[in-house]
Amino acid sequence: MSEHKGRYTFGMDYGTSDYKYGPITCKENPKVIENRGYFPDKESVMFKAFEKPKDVIVGEELPLYLQASEDLSTRLTYPMTNGVIEKNDERAWQVVYEISRHGLNAFKPEEKDFEGFHLVASVSSVSPKYMYEKLFEIYRQIDEEERLVKAATIIPQPFAVAIGHGITTCVVIESGHGNSQLCPISKYPIRNAVLAINRGGGDANALTAEILKDLGYGDLVQQEAFVRRVKESVGLIPIRLEEAVEAAKKNPDKFKAKFKVPGTRIVVDFEENSWMRFLIGEYVFDPNHDMFQSYFARGMRKPKDVKIGDTTFRGMLDFGEAIVQSVERCPVELQPHLYREIVLSGGNFSWKVPEKLEGIATDSMTKIRLLLKEKGITNVKVTMTKSPQLSVWHGCIIYGYAVPDDYAWNWERMEGWLKLYD
Amino acid sequence: MISSTEEKVKLYLMSKGMQPLSIDETLETEPNLSFNEANGSKVFVKIPSREELENRNAILSVILRATSFTRTANRVYIALPRTYAPMIDGAIIQEEGLGLIIYDEKTINEVIAPKFFEHQASSKSQENLDVAQEIEQLGSRISQLEQTVQTLRSEISQLKSIRPSVETPKTEKTETVRDGLPAFFRDNAWLDILSKRGREPERYVS
Numbered sequence: 161m162s163e164h165k166g167r168y169t170f171g172m173d174y175g176t177s178d179y180k181y182g183p184i185t186c187k188e189n190p191k192v193i194e195n196r197g198y199f200p201d202k203e204s205v206m207f208k209a210f211e212k213p214k215d216v217i218v219g220e221e222l223p224l225y226l227q228a229s230e231d232l233s234t235r236l237t238y239p240m241t242n243g244v245i246e247k248n249d250e251r252a253w254q255v256v257y258e259i260s261r262h263g264l265n266a267f268k269p270e271e272k273d274f275e276g277f278h279l280v281a282s283v284s285s286v287s288p289k290y291m292y293e294k295l296f297e298i299y300r301q302i303d304e305e306e307r308l309v310k311a312a313t314i315i316p317q318p319f320a321v322a323i324g325h326g327i328t329t330c331v332v333i334e335s336g337h338g339n340s341q342l343c344p345i346s347k348y349p350i351r352n353a354v355l356a357i358n359r360g361g362g363d364a365n366a367l368t369a370e371i372l373k374d375l376g377y378g379d380l381v382q383q384e385a386f387v388r389r390v391k392e393s394v395g396l397i398p399i400r401l402e403e404a405v406e407a408a409k410k411n412p413d414k415f416k417a418k419f420k421v422p423g424t425r426i427v428v429d430f431e432e433n434s435w436m437r438f439l440i441g442e443y444v445f446d447p448n449h450d451m452f453q454s455y456f457a458r459g460m461r462k463p464k465d466v467k468i469g470d471t472t473f474r475g476m477l478d479f480g481e482a483i484v485q486s487v488e489r490c491p492v493e494l495q496p497h498l499y500r501e502i503v504l505s506g507g508n509f510s511w512k513v514p515e516k517l518e519g520i521a522t523d524s525m526t527k528i529r530l531l532l533k534e535k536g537i538t539n540v541k542v543t544m545t546k547s548p549q550l551s552v553w554h555g556c557i558i559y560g561y562a563v564p565d566d567y568a569w570n571w572e573r574m575e576g577w578l579k580l581y582d
Numbered sequence: 583m584i585s586s587t588e589e590k591v592k593l594y595l596m597s598k599g600m601q602p603l604s605i606d607e608t609l610e611t612e613p614n615l616s617f618n619e620a621n622g623s624k625v626f627v628k629i630p631s632r633e634e635l636e637n638r639n640a641i642l643s644v645i646l647r648a649t650s651f652t653r654t655a656n657r658v659y660i661a662l663p664r665t666y667a668p669m670i671d672g673a674i675i676q677e678e679g680l681g682l683i684i685y686d687e688k689t690i691n692e693v694i695a696p697k698f699f700e701h702q703a704s705s706k707s708q709e710n711l712d713v714a715q716e717i718e719q720l721g722s723r724i725s726q727l728e729q730t731v732q733t734l735r736s737e738i739s740q741l742k743s744i745r746p747s748v749e750t751p752k753t754e755k756t757e758t759v760r761d762g763l764p765a766f767f768r769d770n771a772w773l774d775i776l777s778k779r780g781r782e783p784e785r786y787v788s
Contacts, residue, residue: 187764200668214668221665326770347775547766554766561767562776575779 165565168310170277171556172263173317174240174256176284176336180553181263183277184561190553191266193219196238197255216258242338243284243356244468245291257298264308276303276310278577280560282552285316285334285343285354286471289571296578303580311577313560313569316354318343320555321505325545329494330501331483333528335444335508337361339473342486344498351574353489355482358473359447359463361508364391367443370455371436377428386421390428393419396521397441397511399530401449404520408435415517438521441511445527446478480531499537502528505545505552587629588614591661591683594690600625603718613651613658618715623656623698627683630662638669645670649678657696659683667693 166184173180175195182190197216239245239252246252264277281295292314303309318332322345329346340357344350368391369381380386394417398404408415417430417437430436439451447463456462463475474482487498509524522530525542532540545551569578592602592615600617603624613626628648634640644660651658660675664686672694675682681696767773 184764188766323770323772323776324766326766326772328771328775554764557764558767558770558772559776561763562773563779564777564781567780 164275164310165278165561168269168274168277169557169560170264170267170279171553171560172260172279172281173320173552173556174281174283175317175552176240176243176338177238178549179259179263180550181266182553183267184557185267188550188554190550191263192549193259193262194222194238195240195259196222196236197251197258198222199235199237199251201235216254218255218259219262240284242468242473243286243341244288244471245294247290247294253294253298256295257301260298261302261306261308264302265306268306268308274307276308276580278560278565279309279312280556281312281314282317282320282556283314285318285341285349285351286356286468286473287316288470289574292574300580309580311565311579313563313575313577315556315559315575316343316349316351317341317552318354318505319345319349320552320559321503321545322555323558324547324551324554325503325505325543327501327503329497330503331487331498332503332505333479333483333509335360335504335506337507340479340482340506340508342482344486344490344494346490346494346498348573348575350490353486354471355477355486356471356473357477357479357482358466358475359444361388361444363447363463364395364440364444364508366460367452367455368395368440370458370460371433371439372428375428375430375433375436380426389421390419391440392510394428394430394437395440395511396437396513396517397445397524397527398438399520399522399526401438401442401451404438405435405451407520408438415520441521441527444508445524445531446480447476448478478531479528480535483528483532484535484537496539499532499540502540502542503545504528504542505548507548509544510548585629587661587685590685590690591615591627591629594683595625595627601719602722603715604722613648613655614661616655618719619657622712622715624654625657625659625696626651626655627659627661630660635663635666641666641670642674645675645678645680648680652679652699654701656699656701657681658699659692659696661685664689 169184171180171182171184171190173190177195178192179195180190180192197218199216200214237251237255239249239255245256260281264279268274279299283291283295295314296312299309299312318334318341321332321334322328322330327345331342331344333340333342338360340360342355342357344353365384365387369387372378372381372387372390396404412432412434415434415437417434419428420426421428442449443452465475466473477485483499483502487495490498504524511524513521513523525544528542529540532538547554563577565577567576569576595615595617596602600619603616603618605612605614605616614629615627617625617627619625628644628651630641630644634644641662648658648660658679659681661683662670662685664684667682667684672682675694679697679699680694681692682694684691684693
């Protein structure tokens with residue numbers, strides 16, 4: 161491999177909430193900042209006094225500005241909330257430009273002969289072609305201004321996860337806060353089998369909030385951070401929902417769910433309703449059970465099918481059915497190999513199994529295996545990524561380091577290096 | 583102890599002809615730096631600490647406290663890092679008669695000039711003040727000279743102890759991975775597959 165790529169391969173992961181970036185020399189851990197930008201009030205006298213007032217603030221200094229404005233909803237932009245940026249969403253693209261420039265500049269070497277990084281960016285697998293075009297345009301602009309990018313490429317996040325995890329034929333399921341994406345991989349991402357689900361960690365939070373309201377903690381549910389902590393502390397994935405609920409109703413003491421918010425006097429006690437903790441985990445994997453109907457009937461938002469860009473995000477599809485539908489779009493002889501390597505990635509798959517509840521509660525990997533078994537699919541192996549937060553960035557770095565420099569970008573296969581100047 | 587920011591601001595104002603003074607510790611709130619101008623007027627500089635830059639309200643509170651210096655000094659400056667300055671409306675600083683200096687790693691400049699505050703003083707006390715200021719100036723020059731001598735002495739002894747070295751130190755940012763790739767490269771089957779991209783027939787499914 162070239163000396164240049166051993167020093168200057170650069171990875172960027174545009175996640176829905178975080179942006180991870182850095183060159184190969186960061187070793188295991190890239191820098192992480194929130195994937196968002198703040199548009200300050202440029203009418204301020206001080207903004208006019210400065211030589212180069214910034215249009216968008218990104219990075220570590222952003223929180224300082226948040227307190228200076230009350231109207232955050234109009235000034236704060238999260239460009240990648242669902243993985244797709246509308247073509248004409250100028251503000252979102254401005255944030256992407258600023259955050260990309262910020263990332264590259266943070267690691268700009270001092271060497272005078274530096275010709276730019278080999279940049280590997282990673283975006284959602286449902287990102288349409290125009291997003292790729294727009295991103296390349298942004299990298300070209302940054303390079304023209306500051307000579308920071310020698311060559312660039314863009315790969316889908318599940319593909320990067322598979323590379324980072326070291327598995328060459330698999331199905332990757334990435335489940336984040338807002339949505340989930342499935343992508344089969346066989347040395348290349350199989351793009352026509354990509355499936356998007358309009359359900360993520362945020363929906364489990366919504367159900368937890370409804371449960372807390374029923375238990376008499378309605379005054380606290382406006383605080384999403386509190387709801388999320390209750391979910392993480394109390395929520396469990398049932399092996400089989402009906403059996404788990406029945407067992408918990410019979411023996412509430414064994415299943416008791418009590419959560420004390422550290423540093424406060426607040427204690428959430430499910431008491432005889434501790435069986436409800438199983439609803440939270442089940443909802444992530446399969447929201448179709450009758451037990452959820454009463455929550456929908458009382459006004460809880462039902463995950464809907466939505467069309468974003470050219471992709472339809474399915475709302476109520478359970479993860480087992482989603483895997484089957486995605487795999488069945490692949491060549492028949494490949495399908496058994498794909499079922500044998502299912503890789504889970506993202507914070508929405510991190511669930512605890514208390515020791516004394518083994519046999520009733522389970523982890524994400526087993527739950528997926530069980531859902532597939534119900535569809536008649538056996539001989540399944542499910543694993544979690546070794547580093548759920550960073551596996552995409554790891555994949556970007558390996559991709560950038562290994563792919564030959566003369567492998568030119570091709571719009572048909574959506575791979576290769578786009579040389580920004582020569 | 584003098585911080586590098588204080589040193590930077592001090593040098594900047596000295597380049598404008600001001601002479602540094604020691605800080606009057608009897609003051610209720612102390613400025614970070616104090617100077618005498620050629621015409622004998624006194625200049626105070628407040629450099630907010632990191633804690634005092636936590637948010638916009640904290641910065642405003644520093645500004646309000648700094649206005650009390652105008653009772654003693656003839657001119658008062660606030661010095662802010664360039665990245666924090668846009669958080670504050672300059673009109674507030676101007677209305678209070680304060681001056682604003684902004685700085686970053688490379689540059690430092692005066693963005694708002696401070697207003698001159700007149701202070702009445704009896705001729706005798708003014709005379710005493712002049713003598714005291716002169717002594718202060720001499721004291722500060724001597725301590726500067728002592729500091730310079732001390733620095734030179736330690737630099738010479740360091741140079742004596744260092745042997746010439748062929749290798750130049752590498753910075754964190756440009757360190758190569760020659761001595762070992764990151765752990766996630768180990769036994770990764772993709773390295774071989776990806777290195778053959780463009781070298782063998784493609785079988786991608788689209």
